Amino acid sequence: xxxxxxxxxxIHGRPILDGLDLTVKAGEVAAIMGPNGSGKSTLxxxxxxxxxxxxxxxxxxxxxxxxLELSPDERAAKGLFLAFQYPIEIPGVATMTFLKxxxxxxxxxxxxKEPTTADFMRRVRAAAERLKIDQDMLxxxxxxxxxxxxxxxMEILQMALLEPRLAxxxxxxxxxxxxxxxxxxxxxxxxxxxxxxxxxxxxxQRLLNHIKPDTVHVMARGKIVRSGGPDLALELExxxxxxxxxxxx
Amino acid sequence: MTAHPLxxxxxxxxxxxxxxxxxxxxxxxxxxxxxxxxxxxxxxLPTRRDEAxxxxxxxxxxxxxxxxxxxxxxxxxxxxxxxxxxxxxDVTHFVILDGRLVANLGSPPSEGVSIVSLGEDARAGRxxxxxxxxxxxxxxxxNGALAQGGAVIRIAPHAKLSAPIEIRHWGSERDARSxxxxxxxxxxxxxxxxxVEYFEGKAGxxxxxxxxxxxGADAKVEHVAVVEGEAALxxxxxxxxxxxxxxxxxxxxxxGGELVRxxxxxxxxxxxxxxxxxxxxxxxxxxHADTTLLVDHVAPHGESREFFKHVVADEATGVYQGKVVVExxxxxxDGGMKSQAxxxxxxxxMNNKPExxxxxxxxxxxxxxxxxxxxxxxxxxxxxxxxPEAEAEAMLLEAFGFEAIERVGDEAMREILRGKARKxxxxxAEAKP
Numbered sequence: 050x051x052x053x054x055x056x057x058x059x060i061h062g063r064p065i066l067d068g069l070d071l072t073v074k075a076g077e078v079a080a081i082m083g084p085n086g087s088g089k090s091t092l093x094x095x096x097x098x099x100x101x102x103x104x105x106x107x108x109x110x111x112x113x114x115x116x117l118e119l120s121p122d123e124r125a126a127k128g129l130f131l132a133f134q135y136p137i138e139i140p141g142v143a144t145m146t147f148l149k150x151x152x153x154x155x156x157x158x159x160x161x162k163e164p165t166t167a168d169f170m171r172r173v174r175a176a177a178e179r180l181k182i183d184q185d186m187l188x189x190x191x192x193x194x195x196x197x198x199x200x201x202x203m204e205i206l207q208m209a210l211l212e213p214r215l216a217x218x219x220x221x222x223x224x225x226x227x228x229x230x231x232x233x234x235x236x237x238x239x240x241x242x243x244x245x246x247x248x249x250x251x252x253x254q255r256l257l258n259h260i261k262p263d264t265v266h267v268m269a270r271g272k273i274v275r276s277g278g279p280d281l282a283l284e285l286e287x288x289x290x291x292x293x294x295x296x297x298x
Numbered sequence: 299m300t301a302h303p304l305x306x307x308x309x310x311x312x313x314x315x316x317x318x319x320x321x322x323x324x325x326x327x328x329x330x331x332x333x334x335x336x337x338x339x340x341x342x343l344p345t346r347r348d349e350a351x352x353x354x355x356x357x358x359x360x361x362x363x364x365x366x367x368x369x370x371x372x373x374x375x376x377x378x379x380x381x382x383x384x385x386x387x388d389v390t391h392f393v394i395l396d397g398r399l400v401a402n403l404g405s406p407p408s409e410g411v412s413i414v415s416l417g418e419d420a421r422a423g424r425x426x427x428x429x430x431x432x433x434x435x436x437x438x439x440x441n442g443a444l445a446q447g448g449a450v451i452r453i454a455p456h457a458k459l460s461a462p463i464e465i466r467h468w469g470s471e472r473d474a475r476s477x478x479x480x481x482x483x484x485x486x487x488x489x490x491x492x493x494v495e496y497f498e499g500k501a502g503x504x505x506x507x508x509x510x511x512x513x514g515a516d517a518k519v520e521h522v523a524v525v526e527g528e529a530a531l532x533x534x535x536x537x538x539x540x541x542x543x544x545x546x547x548x549x550x551x552x553x554g555g556e557l558v559r560x561x562x563x564x565x566x567x568x569x570x571x572x573x574x575x576x577x578x579x580x581x582x583x584x585x586h587a588d589t590t591l592l593v594d595h596v597a598p599h600g601e602s603r604e605f606f607k608h609v610v611a612d613e614a615t616g617v618y619q620g621k622v623v624v625e626x627x628x629x630x631x632d633g634g635m636k637s638q639a640x641x642x643x644x645x646x647x648m649n650n651k652p653e654x655x656x657x658x659x660x661x662x663x664x665x666x667x668x669x670x671x672x673x674x675x676x677x678x679x680x681x682x683x684x685x686p687e688a689e690a691e692a693m694l695l696e697a698f699g700f701e702a703i704e705r706v707g708d709e710a711m712r713e714i715l716r717g718k719a720r721k722x723x724x725x726x727a728e729a730k731p
Contacts (some may be wrong), residue, residue, distance in 0.1 A: 133679065157688075
């Protein structure tokens, strides 16, 4: 589903991703682990289409199509979703208005029927209930005054509504207590599907106790330096990242 | 006629204005007109050397003066009547057509309200001549000298108007005209009223409008001005005097006019007066819109709040100057000012200048002014959810502008203003390649 080939990315002339290769298949949950500064967040932003980065080489293929030239909204229409590490607060934009706009825009770009208001409300309520998001939160401006846990749950709610084919979870566990982590993980697990893939980016192994990955990749110095099965995450938890920082040097 | 010595280097525009005055068609009584023209002549058109006009050099920009609008003929009045009949019937509304209040063009005033034409009697004229003390403004003086007509509205003490009074400033002539009009409103003690003025300009028109609000003790007034259309020049002065316990909330919406200057002179003469000045400017093309405020706290325990938002696109220029003066006797004044601008293009310009002059020692006053671009992180977040760029921008701008509109008290008026802002954003998104 996702193929990243020899991706090179710079920001202000400084290389961040240095020939990164990664393949994620449909139905797969792939974890990317790595020390701080290894380029994990950059990878998620570049796949989602953030404009602050300069791609100097390589390709990102989604279902065989190179998406590097597409805008963020076009990528979303192709089924890409990024759950932000730090969801953005947008004062003055009501959460429900935002959700409706996003669903409508995606339906329009995908050439599907736009959801009716009744259908939209029903879907939001059902998803909110599963994620223990109360109705009051939905009445507030988007992410404004939300706690860290509330913001992360709102990301998962959006993911549930937008039904992406590839979801990238950027440090979704950061700032979550154990109860919130469980709610978020359950939300993700409920969306696991043979046609859907997940790229779970995390520094710590603990999230992977709740979202069981099929593959684990270690990232250091802007590239994948080792790949393996779920056991690799446990090994990292025991030994830390020191070996990899050295290996990449 | 007395001689009117202008500064030696009188510009063609200043000469044309002097000729208009000499032609003698103003609506105010002669002594007021003469005094006003003397005040204008002493200074001439304002230039960037006048602090209050620093960013809008009127003498330089005003190269010629359009001929004055004639009184509307029967056909024009009939046409305006047909148009006015399509307006909502449940508010008091009337039309100032080509600068004149035309009889029976609008609805009869509601109970507790009287409306007479500016020139109807000398008493009305005197009521409409404000005293700005030392703050003589050449454009307001010019308005007094040249006003072709207007209205004096009296709201009886303790009258509580349930619906706004709407004033439509229209022009009937095909060619560009200069139009000067004045509306004076006396709000009786304890009364409550909302006054809405719609300024509509056609290409080439030059307008000089003034509104004088004399707000009685404990009266509560809301004023909304809407500036739309393609007038070449829109000069508007709002002069407000707040008596003890009075409150005024004024809102200015600007989306039209090539060269716009809204100036507000508000004086809190009575204790415990409460003032809120708010506005939203949506500027595209090469428009230049200047909002300049002078808030004068004379009496103690006054409160003033200014909150202005500006969206400046293309090659447009926005100006905001807000000056709050706290006089020596105005202890316990509570003042707060905010002006925020978003620039949408590299060629857009915003001049943002809040200013405090405090001569009392026991006051709380603050101000803040920001100029920036749309937040890139917010834009990316919206786009990452599938919302196209133009729509994402419009959502953020709407949120930005609506925050100012929220300050309008009248809910129906808020909805009208939201609709106008939405339309501006939609038109802009559509015009984008």
